[in-house]
Structures are given as C-alpha cells and as structure tokens.
Amino acid sequence: MTSRRGRSATAPPWPVLVPAALAVLFLALPLLGLLIRAPWSRFWEVLTSPTSLSALRLSLLTGAASTVVAVILGVPLAWLLARATFRGRRFVRALVTVPLVLPPVVGGIALLLAFGRRGIVGQPLEALTGITLPFTTPGVVVAQVFVAMPFLVITVEGALRGLDGKLEEAAITLGASRIEVFRRVTLPLVGPSLVAGAVLTFARALGEFGATITFAGNLEGVTQTLPLAVYTGLEGDPAEAVVLSLVLLAVSVLVLVGLRDRWLRTGASA
Amino acid sequence: MRRHAAGLAASAAVLLALSACSTPSSDDGQGTGGSTPRGSITVFAAASLKEVFTRLGDAYTSAHPNAEITFSFGPSSGLAGQIVDGAPADVFASASAKTMDTVIRAGLAATSTTFARNSMAIATPTDPTVRVTSLADLAIPGVKVAVCAVDVPCGTAADKLFANNRLTVTPVTREVDVKAVLSKVQLGEVDAGIVYVTDVRAAGDAVVGIDIPASQNVTTDYPIAVLMDGAENSVADSFVAYVLATDNLQVLLDAGFLAP
Numbered sequence: 155m156t157s158r159r160g161r162s163a164t165a166p167p168w169p170v171l172v173p174a175a176l177a178v179l180f181l182a183l184p185l186l187g188l189l190i191r192a193p194w195s196r197f198w199e200v201l202t203s204p205t206s207l208s209a210l211r212l213s214l215l216t217g218a219a220s221t222v223v224a225v226i227l228g229v230p231l232a233w234l235l236a237r238a239t240f241r242g243r244r245f246v247r248a249l250v251t252v253p254l255v256l257p258p259v260v261g262g263i264a265l266l267l268a269f270g271r272r273g274i275v276g277q278p279l280e281a282l283t284g285i286t287l288p289f290t291t292p293g294v295v296v297a298q299v300f301v302a303m304p305f306l307v308i309t310v311e312g313a314l315r316g317l318d319g320k321l322e323e324a325a326i327t328l329g330a331s332r333i334e335v336f337r338r339v340t341l342p343l344v345g346p347s348l349v350a351g352a353v354l355t356f357a358r359a360l361g362e363f364g365a366t367i368t369f370a371g372n373l374e375g376v377t378q379t380l381p382l383a384v385y386t387g388l389e390g391d392p393a394e395a396v397v398l399s400l401v402l403l404a405v406s407v408l409v410l411v412g413l414r415d416r417w418l419r420t421g422a423s424a
Numbered sequence: 425m426r427r428h429a430a431g432l433a434a435s436a437a438v439l440l441a442l443s444a445c446s447t448p449s450s451d452d453g454q455g456t457g458g459s460t461p462r463g464s465i466t467v468f469a470a471a472s473l474k475e476v477f478t479r480l481g482d483a484y485t486s487a488h489p490n491a492e493i494t495f496s497f498g499p500s501s502g503l504a505g506q507i508v509d510g511a512p513a514d515v516f517a518s519a520s521a522k523t524m525d526t527v528i529r530a531g532l533a534a535t536s537t538t539f540a541r542n543s544m545a546i547a548t549p550t551d552p553t554v555r556v557t558s559l560a561d562l563a564i565p566g567v568k569v570a571v572c573a574v575d576v577p578c579g580t581a582a583d584k585l586f587a588n589n590r591l592t593v594t595p596v597t598r599e600v601d602v603k604a605v606l607s608k609v610q611l612g613e614v615d616a617g618i619v620y621v622t623d624v625r626a627a628g629d630a631v632v633g634i635d636i637p638a639s640q641n642v643t644t645d646y647p648i649a650v651l652m653d654g655a656e657n658s659v660a661d662s663f664v665a666y667v668l669a670t671d672n673l674q675v676l677l678d679a680g681f682l683a684p
Contacts, residue, residue: 373597
C-alpha cells in the first residue's frame, strides 16, 4: 500500500506519459518495420552481391578517408576557434555550423558550383592539373568532408574550451614550446573528445547521401556508397535496399554504443 | 505538387454553381453517359511526362472545373514500387511496359493502354568542353557521359541503344532519373547525356540536342492505367480517357512523343 502510493507520487502524469509513449513508438516503429520486413532468408546472398560489396567497400574507404581529412584540418581549426582571438572568429564559427543545418543536396549543388568542371575552383584546377572531382572517388570524400567535418570541429572545440588552462601554462613555464604543449599536453587531454568527434564524423560521412549524389554522381564501384546503393536499389531490387539499410542501421547502433558514456548517461556532450 | 489550376478550377466551380441557379443545367457530362467528373485524383507519372502532363492536366481541369489533379513525377520504377507498397495513387502513367507490368501483376491495375512512345536523344551542354556530334562519339575514352540507373526505363533504353549499335560506353554516372541526367548536362559537368527526345525539346535552349537516326534509335512505350484506388473515381477514368483522346494526341506529338 505504502509502496504503491510512493510509486504513484513519483509517476509522471498521463498528459506527459501519453505523448512521450507516442514519441517512443513513433521512433521505434520504422526501425521495427525494417527488421520485420527484411528478407532474412536472402540476407547473406544480397549482402555479398557484387553491388553490395562494392558499396560497402567504397563506404568504408571514403568514410575513413573523410575522417582522416576532417581530423587533419578540423583539429587545428577547433584550436583556433577555442583559443585564439582574431577578427572574424564569430563568422568562422557560424560558417562551421552551416553544413550542419544546410540540406545536403544544397551542399552538393554548392560544391558543384565551386569544384565542378565549370566551378570557380574546379575550372582552373582542371586547366592547370587536368584533375576533376565530380564523378570520382575523391569527389565523394570532398562531399563527405563538407557535411561531416563540422561534427569534429564542434566536438573538439567544446572540449578545448572546457580544459583547465593551468596544465598548459605549467608546461610553458617549464620551457615547452607552443607546438610541444599542443602535441604533448593539449591533445592527450582532449583525446576522448577527439575520438568521439572522429566517430561522429565517420558516422555522418557513412550516411552522406544528398551532397554525394549531387556532386559525385552515382556509379557502382566509383561513387556509389551505401546510401546511394540503397536509393538505387529501391528502383530495381527493394530487398537489396532493405539489407543495405540494415547495415547502415547496425553502424548507427555501434556508434551509439561507442558513445554511450557521453550521450546516454548524462545526456550532455562535452 | 498541387497546381495553380486547382485554384482556378475552384473559382470556376463557384461561378458555375452560381450560373446553375439561373439556368437549368444542361452540361456535356450528361450527354456522354456519365455524370460530370467530380473529385480529386493523384496521378503518378514518369519524370519524362512532367511538362506534357502538366499541360494536359491544366487543360483538363479548365474543362472540368469540379475535378482536381495532383501530380507526382519520378522514375517509373520507383513510382511503381511506391504503388505496390500502397501509395495512394489513382492513375499511373509509366515510361515502360515493364514497370507497368509490376503494378498489374501486383493486382493493382486491371489493364493498361499505350498512349505514346518516346525515343532517345543525346543532350549536350550549350558550351561544350568536348564536342559530341554522334552516338559513336560517346564511346571515345575521356568523353563524359551520364545515363539513367540500370533499372530505370531511360537507363534500360540507353543500355539497349549502346548494345544495338555495338558501342562500349562507360558512363561516369548513372543518375536516378532522366531529369537528373539532364541537369548534369545543363551544368556542363558531363559532355553528353542519354535522355528522351521529349526532354531535349522541353529543355529548350538549356541544352543542345543531337538526334539519333531512327535506324539506330530505340523506342519505349508509355502505358497509362487507372489503379484500384481510382476505380471508384470518375475523374480517374475521365482523365485517362482525356489523355487517350485523339484530339489530344497533337499535344503529345508537339512535345516530341511518337504516336502509340
């Protein structure tokens, strides 16, 4: 009796419970649909088809390459945004967040107009070096870096801001150069956030669709990554689309599991 | 995509209703056996039909003020998939007999009628980087060619075109529908794209079309069908009859289609 009363005192009222339950159901049902309708009997056969395998290989390759590029370019940018004071810093930070809210297909068109054959950078690039980016695997990486790098920059910048500056100051007073301090003190301290940012970047790159199909096109083995293969599969063999969707879902779950300490427990990201 | 004509049709309907108060109605609908088509329908149509169906739809709703048509244009194979998965469409107009068969085999349409045929053309940019003048040029290494995805009708037709002419063409991209091929050509990102004759015509000055001689060309049938969802809807039957009417064939021919 007492325990019952105690429970009802803390139980949420139904005007909260009902919409909350609906929200959970709404988020869970599509995933359930994917699992139930999946052609399990053909799963392995479809997964190991040449189209699926080449999409899988290409996605892993470009996703990894994009993450590496994002780390190389993004960590210094995060450091600048967190530590340096310069004119236009707020503008640069706003610029970093644009790809987060921009529809990826718009990003793809913007990339075409910049790096395409007739683009402001693409045209001189082709004239000077003969290199063109659209319809190539490096073009896929360009599209992925554009949409995914902000995840890395923002995560690492947040971590750098939260750092206690005393350790770095101590290193400087002990005679370390600024580069040394960055490499041997700052980087190890933000290590976990860097890994989290890199995982997020990889996941976003892996899921990239709109910018890729617009900028890099859609050709098996060259630019057809997993999401593009899913979309193309819907035109011909929907079973293939469902199986590849499950692969992408599994990756998302793995990312969540990997980041569970950061997101699922506290709900706050560094 | 709801068209402006719907608004016009609504205002026209009000006017008609007002005039009906004074004069006893003697409208044409009675004469042709059925009542005046009334209601709204959703038409799923191949991307290549966008311009001509928009025009036919406008003309139809002007003539039938109580009818309203909403179009959804896309790759025929994708649309057929959506219909089989239960999309609420009343009429389906496809760019290939094969995709229409998918819908008929699923029991979602009784029969279909071919209302037009289309043939292929080469679309090239207005200021080409590499000038393409014939089908054979597409096989030259370094010439960038865009075609539709393998399972999309325009992609199937492109592959057949290359095979019939014994050409080995390696496209740089296989786009999801014919309009996506056309936009890659318009942006100048490719040197040529295989599209329908009607797409080149519809694009106007945006691309330069190169005709493929009939002896080398392939054609594709355009069937139209009333779907089960539309079976009870007089507008669905009436719109399909309108598309098939010999009077309206000229609209299709003007757009570059061939007679069925």
